[in-house]
Amino acid sequence: MTQIRTTCAACGEVELIPAELTLELTAMNGTGAYLFLCPTCGDQQRRPANHRVVSILLATGVAYEVVDDGGPITEVEIRRFIDALDSGEWADQIK
Numbered sequence: 600m601t602q603i604r605t606t607c608a609a610c611g612e613v614e615l616i617p618a619e620l621t622l623e624l625t626a627m628n629g630t631g632a633y634l635f636l637c638p639t640c641g642d643q644q645r646r647p648a649n650h651r652v653v654s655i656l657l658a659t660g661v662a663y664e665v666v667d668d669g670g671p672i673t674e675v676e677i678r679r680f681i682d683a684l685d686s687g688e689w690a691d692q693i694k
């Protein structure tokens with residue numbers, strides 16, 4: 600059985616089997632996060648997963664779900680909107 604070594608924020612290094620992890624994939628960029636319950640303290644842990652981690656986890660058969668970030672509005676869009684407001688350029692367009 601494949602062992603996946605990762606870390607718990609409280610306990611440090613822990614070993615899990617693929618069935619104990621869930622991978623959240625961001626549809627747009629192929630990265631995401633993985634979630635697991637720490638076998639030592641039982642806390643839910645969430646760790647960012649870059650491309651490399653995502654491919655390793657997928658290769659070991661970890662269950663995944665695709666997180667749809669193509670919703671009505673994203674955080675980036677909100678930030679861009681706030682930046683646009685701060686720039687004051689919109690005021691020029693009001694006559």
Ligand SMILES: [Zn+2]
Pocket residue numbers: 607608609610611637638639640641642
């Ligand atoms: Zn722990």
